[in-house]
Amino acid sequence: xxxxxxxxxxxxxxxxxxxxxxxxxxxxxxxxxxxxxxxxxxxxxxxxxxxxxxxxxxxxxxxxxxxxxxxxxxxxxxxxxxxxxxxxxxxxxxxxxxxxxxxxxxxxxxxxxxxxxxxxxxxxxxxxxxxxxxxxxxxxxxxxxxxxxxxxxxxxxxxxxxxxxxxxxxxxxxxxxxxxxxxxxxxxxxxxxxxxxxxxxxxxxxxxxxxxxxxxxxxxxxxxxxxxxxxxxxxxxxxxxxxxxxxxxxxxxxxxxxxxxxxxxxxxxxxxxxxxxxxxxxxxxxxxxxxxxxxxxxxxxxxxxxxxxxxxxxxxxxxxxxxxxxxxxxxxxxxxxxxxxxxxxxxxxxxxxxxxxxxxxxxxxxxxxxxxxxxxxxxxxxxxxxxxxxxxxxxxxxxxxxxxxxxxxxxxxxxxxxxxxxxxxxxxxxxxxxxx
Amino acid sequence: xxxxxxxxxxxxxxxxxxxxxxxxxxxxxxxxxxxxxxxxxxxxxxxxxxxxxxxxxxxxxxxxxxxxxxxxxxxxxxxxxxxxxxxxxxxxxxxxxxxxxxxxxxxxxxxxxxxxxxxxxxxxxxxxxxxxxxxxxxxxxxxxxxxxxxxxxxxxxxxxxxxxxxxxxxxxxxxxxxxxxxxxxxxxxxxxxxxxxxxxxxxxxxxxxxxxxxxxxxxxxxxxxxxxxxxxxxxxxxxxxxxxxxxxxxxxxxxxxxxxxxxxxxxxxxxxxxxxxxxxxxxxxxxxxxxxxxxxxxxxxxxxxxxxxxxxxxxxxxxxxxxxxxxxxxxxxxxxxxxxxxxxxxxxxxxxxxxxxxxxxxxxxxxxxxxxxxxxxxxxxxxxxxxxxxxxxxxxxxxxxxxxxxxxxxxxxxxxxxxxxxxxxxxxxxxxxxx
Ligand code: SF4
Ligand code: SF4
Ligand code: SF4
Ligand SMILES: [Fe+2]
Numbered sequence: 001x002x003x004x005x006x007x008x009x010x011x012x013x014x015x016x017x018x019x020x021x022x023x024x025x026x027x028x029x030x031x032x033x034x035x036x037x038x039x040x041x042x043x044x045x046x047x048x049x050x051x052x053x054x055x056x057x058x059x060x061x062x063x064x065x066x067x068x069x070x071x072x073x074x075x076x077x078x079x080x081x082x083x084x085x086x087x088x089x090x091x092x093x094x095x096x097x098x099x100x101x102x103x104x105x106x107x108x109x110x111x112x113x114x115x116x117x118x119x120x121x122x123x124x125x126x127x128x129x130x131x132x133x134x135x136x137x138x139x140x141x142x143x144x145x146x147x148x149x150x151x152x153x154x155x156x157x158x159x160x161x162x163x164x165x166x167x168x169x170x171x172x173x174x175x176x177x178x179x180x181x182x183x184x185x186x187x188x189x190x191x192x193x194x195x196x197x198x199x200x201x202x203x204x205x206x207x208x209x210x211x212x213x214x215x216x217x218x219x220x221x222x223x224x225x226x227x228x229x230x231x232x233x234x235x236x237x238x239x240x241x242x243x244x245x246x247x248x249x250x251x252x253x254x255x256x257x258x259x260x261x262x263x264x265x266x267x268x269x270x271x272x273x274x275x276x277x278x279x280x281x282x283x284x285x286x287x288x289x290x291x292x293x294x295x296x297x298x299x300x301x302x303x304x305x306x307x308x309x310x311x312x313x314x315x316x317x318x319x320x321x322x323x324x325x326x327x328x329x330x331x332x333x334x335x336x337x338x339x340x341x342x343x344x345x346x347x348x349x350x351x352x353x354x355x356x357x358x359x360x361x362x363x364x365x366x367x368x369x370x371x372x373x374x375x376x377x378x379x380x381x382x383x384x385x386x387x388x389x390x391x392x393x394x395x396x397x398x399x400x401x402x403x404x405x406x407x408x409x410x411x412x413x414x415x416x417x418x419x420x421x422x423x424x425x426x427x428x429x430x431x432x433x434x435x436x
Numbered sequence: 437x438x439x440x441x442x443x444x445x446x447x448x449x450x451x452x453x454x455x456x457x458x459x460x461x462x463x464x465x466x467x468x469x470x471x472x473x474x475x476x477x478x479x480x481x482x483x484x485x486x487x488x489x490x491x492x493x494x495x496x497x498x499x500x501x502x503x504x505x506x507x508x509x510x511x512x513x514x515x516x517x518x519x520x521x522x523x524x525x526x527x528x529x530x531x532x533x534x535x536x537x538x539x540x541x542x543x544x545x546x547x548x549x550x551x552x553x554x555x556x557x558x559x560x561x562x563x564x565x566x567x568x569x570x571x572x573x574x575x576x577x578x579x580x581x582x583x584x585x586x587x588x589x590x591x592x593x594x595x596x597x598x599x600x601x602x603x604x605x606x607x608x609x610x611x612x613x614x615x616x617x618x619x620x621x622x623x624x625x626x627x628x629x630x631x632x633x634x635x636x637x638x639x640x641x642x643x644x645x646x647x648x649x650x651x652x653x654x655x656x657x658x659x660x661x662x663x664x665x666x667x668x669x670x671x672x673x674x675x676x677x678x679x680x681x682x683x684x685x686x687x688x689x690x691x692x693x694x695x696x697x698x699x700x701x702x703x704x705x706x707x708x709x710x711x712x713x714x715x716x717x718x719x720x721x722x723x724x725x726x727x728x729x730x731x732x733x734x735x736x737x738x739x740x741x742x743x744x745x746x747x748x749x750x751x752x753x754x755x756x757x758x759x760x761x762x763x764x765x766x767x768x769x770x771x772x773x774x775x776x777x778x779x780x781x782x783x784x785x786x787x788x789x790x791x792x793x794x795x796x797x798x799x800x801x802x803x804x805x806x807x808x809x810x811x812x813x814x815x816x817x818x819x820x821x822x823x824x825x826x827x828x829x830x831x832x833x834x835x836x837x838x839x840x841x842x843x844x845x846x847x848x849x850x851x852x853x854x855x856x857x858x859x860x861x862x863x864x865x866x867x868x869x870x871x
Contacts, residue, residue: 030567041447045447070473128702343825381602419824
């Protein structure tokens with residue numbers, strides 16, 4: 001059993017709802033977890049958490065934003081008690097919409113809510129002070145106050161993504177592994193091998209069994225079948241190449257990013273980046289047993305190389321974005337000639353929303369959700385967080401849109417038509433703005 | 437010596453809260469506090485936002501009931517701008533909010549409440565949780581999970597995401613249901629109705645087992661707040677209704693809410709205290725949520741639920757019910773209505789009609805009010821828009837908030853029963869189902 005704790009800062013419970021939405025799928029996982037703190041579900045009190053030994057808990061999930069002094073105190077307590085801290089959801093990764101409050105002083109916030117609102121009717125008012133924790137002046141994201149080991153972004157993160165992360169931490173692999181490596185079946189094995197041509201392809205360590213869609217289209221294998229029990233002859237070449245990912249091409253980096261997510265069963269890896277090598281941490285402790293430990297040494301070494309690279313390069317420039325997972329046509333028959341507000345008209349379901357005139361944050365937002373909003377005809381508003389930091393987000397959106405999409409406006413024209421820039425471009429991330 | 441009993445945190449509670457009971461030397465209860473320890477200032481930071489973006493921000497108020505927090509501000513902006521929506525959009529929204537009602541009430545019943553009743557209130561805290569219930573009663577557990585799963589998947593299908601939906605837009609809905617998706621839900625709807633009936637049986641048995649508790653603990657006369665559509669139970673549209681402790685009913689159109697609903701700022705909670713303005717504070721403290729809704733309703737909107745309501749009123753013997761433990765019962769009646777509504781709406785061709793959005797929507801200056809009934813109580817948004825459709829100001833009366841003062845009043849009552857009258861000592865508790 002692995003000791004797990006869930007801590008909730010100022011939040012909405014949605015990340016937990018998303019976890020619980022796994023419903024029947026949760027049943028096989030639950031027996032492996034010993035939940036030692038989770039106010040939403042389990043009756044342990046705060047004192048019991050304080051009483052635990054440092055590092056006694058293996059994995060701690062932190063949900064919510066740092067709005068109150070209690071949030072800050074509890075977050076630090078969790079860091080002390082847990083070996084691995086996961087920033088769970090966009091609140092703890094980025095501060096989320098609550099960070100929009102940073103545009104005002106604490107006094108202004110308090111005044112509106114506790115003194116000014118129209119429904120206060122008996123002359124009462126002012127900030128409550130008895131047995132309440134007090135507010136922080138500004139919201140910051142969790143990794144500004146403690147070291148975070150892994151991030152699961154999303155508001156909320158998709159259930160499958162949480163499942164993947166938990167499964168990974170428990171060392172579970174739900175899909176079967178076949179004996180042979182993918183190269184054995186690959187249509188490019190005899191001639192046209194991508195790896196031989198110097199392109200990263202994870203076929204040598206991946207299991208056979210898929211429909212060969214990727215190599216048939218001339219694309220590398222990204223490992224979605226999971227590990228094979230044996231490796232092909234090209235594994236050592238792959239091992240060498242993954243030792244040197246820093247100098248790899250941007251396409252190779254993207255392949256590697258995708259590989260990790262699929263191969264390690266952390267689906268949609270872009271929403272689960274690692275700032276520490278969890279694989280190594282889990283292995284060092286010896287428990288829980290990870291099946292990766294029973295794999296061919298080449299496989300373990302390659303996975304570690306890629307993990308290590310991701311650990312040291314969190315801001316991967318070529319990280320996948322929401323457009324990469326969106327079915328709509330870019331370069332469609334439509335062209336943005338003016339910026340439309342969301343309430344105007346009704347877009348068609350085929351063409352890219354930007355090209356139909358709407359501000360869709362897809363191209364500047366990390367992949368992970370599978371373009372959920374766009375599927376119901378609503379533009380992406382960026383809840384998985386930005387693909388690039390430390391730059392002016394409004395300008396970056398405009399530049400990206402003009403470069404990659406049918407847009408007949410100049411950058412200045414486009415931006416002049418967006419009146420609420422902070423709410424449009426930094427709805428979920430204002431609290432974690434870096435520079436820019 | 438004055439003694440203070442502290443519960444920190446209150447578990448299985450949406451939000452962050454603690455509780456304090458202060459006892460004097462004489463053993464009398466001096467004070468009871470329900471301390472809500474967090475708030476995030478949504479009413480302030482939506483200022484300056486595009487009004488149509490508010491429904492994409494405020495669902496984050498509550499991840500368990502984000503759907504009312506998506507639909508209610510949408511309705512408020514429609515009210516402010518004078519926008520009508522097409523009939524298919526209205527039905528899609530009703531389907532969406534009922535799907536949420538269904539899954540939320542079931543989560544509440546099975547995950548938040550059932551552990552207390554099935555294991556008994558004296559059980560080991562390490563075991564008194566839904567995980568243990570699932571392990572010990574796998575059939576019931578699997579059924580509960582199947583029902584919640586249905587509700588959440590339906591929310592996702594109509595709303596785009598189950599948690600933090602996006603499909604509603606000022607003027608209607610961005611997309612209707614696809615026919616093949618609709619068909620998948622239709623295929624299992626009879627199954628769901630059967631499981632709901634089984635849940636009713638479990639709930640009635642629990643109520644029977646605990647009748648001594650239901651009838652004697654926490655019977656607290658208060659006002660109630662809810663909404664009805666001309667007297668009929670409705671969670672998507674209607675007027676605010678207040679029921680007095682003696683059962684008198686008064687209706688207010690949403691735009692007149694300031695005549696009825698007052699807010700008191702306590703010193704010990706970030707969630708404010710709500711009360712019925714004409715009666716003043718604290719006399720006018722009311723309760724919200726399922727029992728309040730049931731007390732407001734002349735009748736339920738669907739046949740099975742209406743029968744269940746009649747049966748409840750007969751058993752308790754009054755039309756306005758003050759029994760706090762009857763909240764669970766009321767919740768089950770609402771669950772029945774939700775699944776019946778879902779069944780009817782799924783069969784309605786309008787929900788696959790792509791004509792679900794008014795194309796010509798124009799912002800205008802004004803202030804609009806929207807209400808719905810969220811699973812935890814009445815939800816109200818008042819949004820002030822400028823001529824460009826940018827939010828100037830916003831007032832929010834959220835569901836749990838309506839209940840805070842009422843809960844505190846109930847806790848005071850129960851604390852006196854427990855510490856002064858030792859009323860629990862003589863109570864008949866059944867053998868727990870799970871030992
Ligand atoms: S990240 Fe989103 S879903 Fe999770 S707690 Fe924060 S607001 Fe809720
Ligand atoms: S901008 Fe939006 S609609 Fe266009 S491709 Fe990207 S995610 Fe899809
Ligand atoms: S489409 Fe954008 S806003 Fe919607 S879930 Fe995905 S990242 Fe979040
Ligand atoms: Fe809620």
